Amino acid sequence: MASLALYRKYRPKTFAEIIGQEHVVQTLKNALAHGLVSHAYLFCGTRGSGKTTMARLLAKAVNCEKLGKDGEPCNACSACQEINGGRAMDLVEIDAASNRGIDEIRELKEGIKFMPVKLKYKVFVIDEAHQLTKEAANALLKTLEEPPAHAIFILATTETHKMIGTIMSRCQRFDFRKLRAEEMVQRLNTLAKKEHLEVEKAALELIALAAQGSLRDAESILDKVLTFQLGSGTKKKGIDADQVKELLGLVDINLVAQLAQLLVERKGKEAIGFLSSALEQGSDPYEFAKALATHLRYSLLVKISPDLENVLLAGYTKEQKERMKKQTALWEERDLQKAVELFLAAENKMKYAYIPQLPLELAIIETCERK
Ligand SMILES: Nc1ncnc2c1ncn2[C@@H]1O[C@H](COP(=O)(O)OP(=O)(O)O)[C@@H](O)[C@H]1O
Ligand SMILES: [Mg+2]
Ligand SMILES: [Zn+2]
Known part of the structure; x- marks a missing residue:
């Protein structure tokens, strides 16, 4: 129990x-x-x-x-x-x-x-x-x-x-210092075991990311997830990443990183398709835009000052950091800066947009078609 x-x-x-x-x-x-x-x-x-x-x-x-x-x-x-x-x-x-x-x-x-x-x-x-x-x-x-x-x-x-x-x-x-994602995942794993609960590693990674370096916050989120699951009356024993996402209204940063990859490769058509399938699968358009703008911003800051990596990406796992660094290297600084501007503006426009994802789609097109 x-x-x-x-x-x-x-x-x-x-x-x-x-x-x-x-x-x-x-x-x-x-x-x-x-x-x-x-x-x-x-x-x-x-x-x-x-x-x-x-x-x-x-x-x-x-x-x-x-x-x-x-x-x-x-x-x-x-x-x-x-x-x-x-x-x-x-x-x-x-x-x-x-x-x-x-x-x-x-x-x-x-x-x-x-x-x-x-x-x-x-x-x-x-x-x-x-x-x-x-x-x-x-x-x-x-x-x-x-x-x-x-x-x-x-x-x-x-x-x-x-x-x-x-x-x-x-x-x-x-x-x-703030705790690293791996450290938090390890601790959460230990706690889950002590409580005889199976929690998927990806679910723990999401919790660690959301906690932004605070182990207490991570433990509180795990608490919430457990309470939520107990209350839901499901017989299912384990907790998976989708349940955590649903509970926290989180956007999967792996999806965000994949979309950003399509942007840097200037694959506009694929990017639009990718976005629409991510939204169909239940990502909230506004949260997704925010996560994408944040991802691009981190990328830009890390490009300008690699020292910032440890601070900005503290919540990322090692693989996620590696992927971010590779992706950042592919960007021209000016294009990346422009992309950050475009997606920030899109995020703002979405609040009033009749079709919420339209500003996001326009920003994708503009980023991919830039000379
Ligand atoms: N470095 C740590 N090692 C192990 N557990 C920690 C650590 N930091 C926080 N925790 C967990 O978070 C809870 C709250 O931490 P606390 O010491 O009250 O943090 P602070 O006083 O810095 O806000 C602890 O009871 C523990 O479960
Ligand atoms: Mg204290
Ligand atoms: Zn003693």
């Missing part, structure tokens, strides 16, 4: 279970193993990349009574169990997005003076730390300047550029 909130049910309990973020894991484990823990950390990076998970792991590891030589918490001692069960009084989690005021920080400052109730360290996790008011941030800064020996602060933020410099300079900073 599938349950809701996979991301809560399967939050990693060891460093070994963390996906990606190798540099963060390695540095923290080393510090723990050598007893060199600092008093203030800053975890920066995109949502759903493991910041809160890592903060709780770190809180557990510094307090673990039987810490492994490799820095892994034992998950068996009372400290580990309290933290795993969400019962630890000495792990204080503050969401700065909803507790922005100086009063909360004042309370926190009062709280810091007291020794931990039970554990070795009192750990304060301040999420979305960039949202603290100036006063609250200043109060925090004073504490960070002279942190008591029993306190550890872990600040997390999705918007590093909004953090106050003086606070940042007091913290050991770690940057969390």
Whole structure:
């Protein structure tokens, strides 16, 4: 039986279970193993990349009574169990997005003076730390300047550029990166297995792409798919790509890439035929146009600056990236730029068009017939 909130049910309990973020894991484990823990950390990076998970792991590891030589918490001692069960009084989690005021920080400052109730360290996790008011941030800064020996602060933020410099300079900073499609597919696969569900690889790839580097989002989408399937009353055991597409209103980027290939080869007639069969098979014309414009835009940006590949194509699988690179090489930059313009304009016109796919067809013809 599938349950809701996979991301809560399967939050990693060891460093070994963390996906990606190798540099963060390695540095923290080393510090723990050598007893060199600092008093203030800053975890920066995109949502759903493991910041809160890592903060709780770190809180557990510094307090673990039987810490492994490799820095892994034992998950068996009372400290580990309290933290795993969400019962630890000495792990204080503050969401700065909803507790922005100086009063909360004042309370926190009062709280810091007291020794931990039970554990070795009192750990304060301040999420979305960039949202603290100036006063609250200043109060925090004073504490960070002279942190008591029993306190550890872990600040997390999705918007590093909004953090106050003086606070940042007091913290050991770690940057969390977006997760790659392959990494997410692997994790989703593991979760599906634990829930005794068969999910087609192509379905997982679609979910990973839609999640855009956030593993939490990927897990939430998988949740939705499972709930949807349970509710549909079908006897079918597996989940396939079509079900995911239907649920998310997604366009198959493989179809989009194939159409773009026909464009770069200037096969206008084939491209029109391909489009109409894709739409007959149920792709939404507007979503399709948007996906095509995005595909061409990525192509253009990667052509101009190959460094952008890792950022833009983070959600693509290796094969999809390879295909994109080959296709990009075939374009003349000027033609590609013109194509992006044409398809963006088509996407806009479609909102008002009497025949929704007509602007798209005209853009195809114009792209393929350009001298
Ligand atoms: N790097 C990761 N490794 C393994 N699981 C992850 C990772 N990042 C996110 N997750 C999954 O997503 C959920 C939410 O992650 P979380 O740590 O709360 O992200 P953040 O705080 O960066 O927004 C976790 O419970 C876990 O299931
Ligand atoms: Mg978080
Ligand atoms: Zn322990």
